[in-house]
Amino acid sequence: MPRAHPAALRRALAYIDDHADRPLTVAPIAEAAHISVRALQYAFRRHLDSTPLAHLRQVRPSHAHDEPAAADPEDGSTVTDIAARWGFHHPGRFATLYRHAYDRSPRHTLRDG
Structure with missing residues (x-):
């Protein structure tokens, strides 16, 4: 059974999904997730083996x-x-x-x- 993503990552994923039609950078995604840019990048790498912007491109x-x-x-x-x-x-x-x-x-x- 897959592990649930941490709350901050879920917030980031929701933000990306809700704002995919807008120009996005990692800073507003991290802000919406209530974490630093570095923590956001780490969470994506650790849990999704990706980056926030690569996920946006998907x-x-x-x-x-x-x-x-x-x-x-x-x-x-x-x-x-x-x-x-x-x-x-x-x-x-x-x-x-x-x-x-x-x-x-x-x-x-x-x-x-």
Whole structure:
């Protein structure tokens, strides 16, 4: 059975998840978790074998996937708009990451729901 994450790490993960659509650095994540930047980095390394920003880079595609799946293609949403909203400012890179993660293009997800 996996061990529960410490409270500070849970706060950091929640903050990342809730603010993934914004430009983030480790300082505000640590502040939200009520720990120092160094303690935050240590917690991520120890419990997740990752870093806060690497985790953010994993969370953003997930959120970016949810949005086209729920979007109405008739409302004018575009893959480029959705990608930019989640911090992907190069549509080609976003499409490549998306296709790798979900085995379909973001355009097909937007079109087919």
